[in-house]
Amino acid sequence: MSGDVRAPEQLEIDRLLGDSDWADPIRRKPGDAVLTVSTEGWEGPLDLLLALARTQKVDLREISILALVEQYLRFIEEAVELRLELAADYLVMAAWLAYLKSGLLLPREAQPDPSPEELALRLHLRLQRLEAMREAGARLMARDRIGRDVFLRPAPEGLHRPKSIVWQASLFDLIQAYGHVKARTAPRIHIVARRPVMTLEEAIERVSRLIGMKLDWADLRSFLPEHADPQLKRSALASSFVAALELAKQGRVEIRQEATFAPLYLKAAGQ
Amino acid sequence: MTLSMSERLVEAVLFAAEGPLTAQEIARHAAIEEGVLPHLKALADHYSGRGIELVERGGRWHFQTAPDLSYILRREREEPRKLSRAAVETLAIIAYHEPVSRAEIEAIRGVQVAKGTLDVLMEAGWVRPAGRREVPGRPLIYATTADFLAHFGLASRRDLPGIEDLRAAGLLDPIDLAMESMEVRTLFDTDEADEGDGEEEL
Amino acid sequence: MTLSMSERLVEAVLFAAEGPLTAQEIARHAAIEEGVLPHLKALADHYSGRGIELVERGGRWHFQTAPDLSYILRREREEPRKLSRAAVETLAIIAYHEPVSRAEIEAIRGVQVAKGTLDVLMEAGWVRPAGRREVPGRPLIYATTADFLAHFGLASRRDLPGIEDLRAAGLLDPIDLAMESMEVRTLFDTDEADEGDGEEEL
Numbered sequence: 001m002s003g004d005v006r007a008p009e010q011l012e013i014d015r016l017l018g019d020s021d022w023a024d025p026i027r028r029k030p031g032d033a034v035l036t037v038s039t040e041g042w043e044g045p046l047d048l049l050l051a052l053a054r055t056q057k058v059d060l061r062e063i064s065i066l067a068l069v070e071q072y073l074r075f076i077e078e079a080v081e082l083r084l085e086l087a088a089d090y091l092v093m094a095a096w097l098a099y100l101k102s103g104l105l106l107p108r109e110a111q112p113d114p115s116p117e118e119l120a121l122r123l124h125l126r127l128q129r130l131e132a133m134r135e136a137g138a139r140l141m142a143r144d145r146i147g148r149d150v151f152l153r154p155a156p157e158g159l160h161r162p163k164s165i166v167w168q169a170s171l172f173d174l175i176q177a178y179g180h181v182k183a184r185t186a187p188r189i190h191i192v193a194r195r196p197v198m199t200l201e202e203a204i205e206r207v208s209r210l211i212g213m214k215l216d217w218a219d220l221r222s223f224l225p226e227h228a229d230p231q232l233k234r235s236a237l238a239s240s241f242v243a244a245l246e247l248a249k250q251g252r253v254e255i256r257q258e259a260t261f262a263p264l265y266l267k268a269a270g271q
Numbered sequence: 272m273t274l275s276m277s278e279r280l281v282e283a284v285l286f287a288a289e290g291p292l293t294a295q296e297i298a299r300h301a302a303i304e305e306g307v308l309p310h311l312k313a314l315a316d317h318y319s320g321r322g323i324e325l326v327e328r329g330g331r332w333h334f335q336t337a338p339d340l341s342y343i344l345r346r347e348r349e350e351p352r353k354l355s356r357a358a359v360e361t362l363a364i365i366a367y368h369e370p371v372s373r374a375e376i377e378a379i380r381g382v383q384v385a386k387g388t389l390d391v392l393m394e395a396g397w398v399r400p401a402g403r404r405e406v407p408g409r410p411l412i413y414a415t416t417a418d419f420l421a422h423f424g425l426a427s428r429r430d431l432p433g434i435e436d437l438r439a440a441g442l443l444d445p446i447d448l449a450m451e452s453m454e455v456r457t458l459f460d461t462d463e464a465d466e467g468d469g470e471e472e473l
Numbered sequence: 474m475t476l477s478m479s480e481r482l483v484e485a486v487l488f489a490a491e492g493p494l495t496a497q498e499i500a501r502h503a504a505i506e507e508g509v510l511p512h513l514k515a516l517a518d519h520y521s522g523r524g525i526e527l528v529e530r531g532g533r534w535h536f537q538t539a540p541d542l543s544y545i546l547r548r549e550r551e552e553p554r555k556l557s558r559a560a561v562e563t564l565a566i567i568a569y570h571e572p573v574s575r576a577e578i579e580a581i582r583g584v585q586v587a588k589g590t591l592d593v594l595m596e597a598g599w600v601r602p603a604g605r606r607e608v609p610g611r612p613l614i615y616a617t618t619a620d621f622l623a624h625f626g627l628a629s630r631r632d633l634p635g636i637e638d639l640r641a642a643g644l645l646d647p648i649d650l651a652m653e654s655m656e657v658r659t660l661f662d663t664d665e666a667d668e669g670d671g672e673e674e675l
Contacts, residue, residue, distance in 0.1 A: 043559065046583025121655070125648045129581050132644045137565035139634035144540035144626045147553050151287035151538045151546055157336065157489040158345040159502045167395040169354040169362070171423045171602070172595050175432055177356070178363035179442030182434065185381045274523055280545055282524030283538040287546060302545050321476055322484030340485040343502055429611075430604045436613045439575060440595065441588035 045093035048072070050127050050134075060128055065120040066104055069097045080200060080242055088197045088235035095238055102260065196232035198225075203239035204246060207266070211253055217265035220244060277303050281310045291331030354395075358388050362397060366419070366431060370401045370412035389413065397422065479505050483512045493533035493623050531622035531629060540626070556593070563590050564599060568621070568633055569645055572603045572614035577647075591615065599624065 042048040052071045053063045076094045079086055100123070103116030144150050198206075210223050224236045244266055247253040256265045274282065280301035285292065292300070298307045311332055315325040323334050336344060354362070361384055364376050376384050392398035401414035415428065425431065437443050476484065482503035487494065494502070500509045513534055517527040526539050538546055556564070563586060566578050575586050594600035603616035617630070627633060636645075643651050 043582070044584035118652070122648060122652065125651055126581075126583065129644055129648070130583065132639055132642075133562055133565045133569065133581060136569055136633070136635060136639070137561040140565055140568065140625055141556070141561055143634070144543065145553070146537065146624045146626075148547065149543035150540050150626065151283075152535065153286060153488070154289045156491050158491050159486060159489055160343055160345050167352055167354050167391070167397075169359055169423075170598070171425070172598070173354070173359050174363050174366065174423060175437060175602075176442055176596075177359040178367055179437045181360050181364060181380055182437070183443050185379065279522075279524035279539065280542060283542045283546060284524075286525050286536070287538050300546075300549070302548070322481035322486075323488045334488070336485045336489050337481065340482060343482070343486055344489055424601065426604055430602060430613075432602050432613050436575075436602070439586065439588065439591070441590075441592035 045072075045090050046126060046130060048075070048090070049093075049123075050130055053127055060131055063124070063127075065124060066101065069101045069104075072097055073101070076242075080246060083201070085199050085201065088238060091200075091238035091242060092234065095241065106260075196229060196235065198232060198236040198239045200239050200242055200246075203236065203243035207240055207243045208247055208252060211247075211266060211268045214267070217256060217267045220264040220266060223266070275310075277301070277305070277307070278310045278313060281307055282314055285314075285325065285332060285334055288333070291328060291333040293331055297332065354391070355388070357382070357385070358391050361388050362392055362415075362419075365392070365398055365413050366415050366428060369414040369428070370404075372404050372410040372412050374410060376413075477512075479503070479507070479509070480512045480515060483509055484516055487516075487527065487534060487536055490535070493530060493535040493619070495533050499534065528626070529628055530626070531619040533619055533623065535623065557590070559587055560590050560593050564594055564617075564621075567594070567600055567615050568617050568630070569636060569639065571616040571630075572606075573616075574606055574612040574614050576612060578615075580648075597624075 042051060049068065049072055052075065053060060053068050055071070056063050056067065073094060076086065076090060100116055100119050104120060106116070146152060207223050211218075214222075220240060221237070223240050224233060228236060241264070244253060244255055244264065248255050252269050254267050254269050256267070257263070280303060281297055284297055284300045288300075294307050294311065297311070298304075301307070303310075311325070311327075315327075318325045318334075322337055322340060324337050325332065325334055360380055361376055364379050365371055368375070368379065371379075373384055373389065389398065393400075397416055397419040398413050399416050401412050403409040404412050419425075420427065432440065432442075434443070482505060483499055486499050486502045490502075496509050496513065499513070500506075503509070505512075513527070513529075517529075520527045520536075524539055524542060525536050527534060527536055559582075562582055563578055566581050567573055570577065570581075575591070578586055591600065595602075599618055599621035600615050601618050602613050604614055605611040606614050621627075622629065630636070639645050643654065646654075
């Protein structure tokens with residue numbers, strides 16, 4: 001787990017970040033083939049954050065949360081630039097981290113509740129716990145395991161038993177059997193496991209289409225689908241926010257915000 | 272007695288072997304260049320008079336229980352028997368829905384339950400008759416026993432994973448359905464309502 | 474070394490047994506009235522440094538080959554199927570925190586427990602449902618089994634690598650508890666859900 005052996009995904013991060021602040025990066029040459037950056041290498045945002053934290057090459061207890069937040073936001077930004085489809089939870093985490101970052105940078109008296117230090121500490125503790133379990137798992141797998149390192153007699157004779165017939169079945173057999181019965185006889189309802197998500201592409205398409213129909217500054221929230229369920233709304237908000245940033249960067253929209261945390265207003269550029 | 276590395280390897284190879292091995296096979300498995308016969312003889316001496324002995328039969332070597340202690344071994348007819356799939360399913364349904372009648376078990380399984388299946392479960396001491404249902408025909412109803420809980424390591428029936436837990440653990444995935452459909456079985460009119468009732472009781 | 478009749482019996486029982494046995498089971502099979510623990514200890518001593526060793530795992534005893542011979546014995550054998558990263562982490566979380574609910578596993582990993590992960594661990598015989606947590610919703614809780622200890626060569630859960638250090642560092646406590654003990658003012662008495670707040674503020 002530790003040491004200098006660099007996981008492929010870590011090399012990917014180096015490549016992606018292309019910056020010497022964190023670790024000896026592998027610089028991307030201009031004209032390189034398309035980068036293969038995806039979030040599939042990670043099991044969710046926390047996993048990605050932990051991988052990023054490791055690139056700081058210090059004890060996890062000493063990592064800089066602010067630097068980590070910046071790393072994550074840059075990763076997401078790069079991924080967005082590369083027009084990669086990001087799962088909603090990565091964007092939600094990005095939004096939360098952006099909030100945390102602004103909190104950490106605010107003067108002390110203006111800090112909201114709960115304090116950003118507390119939120120940062122929570123994130124820190126979560127990363128420590130995940131890392132601890134990851135290491136524990138690795139150490140567990142490295143033990144002298146039956147069938148790999150130590151061996152039993154393959155075909156013991158078996159012992160005389162007090163009862164003449166002993167029936168064998170385990171709890172797993174039992175609950176598995178019940179699962180089978182239920183799966184076999186229950187009415188088939190196919191539930192699409194995929195959560196309702198608005199992809200970045202969809203959001204860009206939607207925001208750029210709607211922006212043309214708005215004459216004046218319009219709240220970002222007015223671009224969201226009205227009758228969507230709460231899950232899709234969360235995803236749509238996050239995606240539309242990133243879409244707005246992307247469109248602003250392309251010079252197609254203007255963004256205005258009255259104050260920190262005030263509503264975001266969008267307008268088609270040049271109107 | 273301190274064993275040499277070669278003797279230790281010969282001992283371990285014989286212990287973990289699927290069956291009797293020739294000296295050549297032992298040497299190969301233990302990656303020993305020199306002859307293993309002296310090691311085998313030393314080990315056989317060492318084990319003499321113990322609970323286990325090392326013996327040679329037709330040029331092959333193996334460990335066995337000392338002959339005077341063989342009475343502790345299982346006799347052939349005592350093979351522990353694995354419950355049939357039908358029996359495990361029936362037991363599971365009784366455990367989740369008890370008390371249930373045979374007709375109710377069949378409705379839930381969607382397959383007929385042979386009389387012998389319930390007999391096996393009762394013989395194993397896991398299922399008992401628990402009175403009669405006060406409906407026309409007064410069918411016998413069945414429930415699980417304290418032995419059942421003990422055998423499966425459950426404090427109570429409420430500790431059985433619920434449907435949601437099974438789903439989350441992947442145990443409701445119809446993986447084996449292809450296999451199932453190949454089984455010849457009698458389909459009953461499954462009354463889904465029955466199932467619902469049972470679940471509520473858990 | 475000359476063994477007593479009782480020691481011979483204990484040795485033979487363990488040799489012929491199909492799985493690890495508790496001291497009680499050994500006494501019953503060997504028909505020994507007195508305690509077998511002294512015999513087990515004598516045998517374990519006798520086998521130490523040999524090709525085979527007698528070990529105690531979770532209160533049950535079994536013979537296995539000596540771990541230092543693995544490099545020879547492992548040749549020609551197939552590696553057991555590798556666990557996925559998700560399964561390894563889930564197993565570690567259950568082992569170090571047991572008993573633990575699915576939601577608690579998810580809180581630590583930051584992702585949902587995929588279908589099939591718990592299934593695989595239960596099928597391997599390493600994890601079992603261990604009752605329900607007496608909180609609203611009565612979630613099922615999971616724990617490890619004696620087979621888990623045997624497979625990973627642990628005499629007891631106290632032998633889990635680094636568990637004392639992790640406990641001392643508070644890394645096995647829930648985050649809320651850790652926050653409190655750090656005497657940080659906790660305004661939100663909720664758990665991980667706090668994080669969701671951020672995004673509403675956009």
